[in-house]
Amino acid sequence: MPVDKLAEMWIWPGQVPSWFLHLTGILDVAGGIGVLLPAMTRIQPRLRVYAALGCTLLQIAAIIFHLSRGEAAAVPLNIVLLALSVFILLGRDKQASIAPR
Secondary structure, eight states, X not given: OOHHHHXXXXXXXXXXXXXXXXXXXXXXXXXHHHHXXXXXXXXXXXXXXXXXXXXXXXXXXXXXXXXXXXXXXGHHXXXXXXXXXXXXXXXXXXXSXXXXX
């Protein structure tokens, strides 16, 4: 989606450099692929834990970013995503691990 369209939906995409916006998008997609693909293919399933750790750190950074800019209304979504990332990071690693091929 173009930066102009994102800036219409939220304020912050129009106020940060485009490389920052693209980097966060790439990290989001890489985290999602990293959580799903190893579990689906059973190839290196341990990598999903590292992807979940990356997603967790990304959401913590997003919460700090939004709070530092006074955008507390954006934080609840990040808290939900943080909870999901922590669930995968901690819960699925120990309780429902996937055996490699």
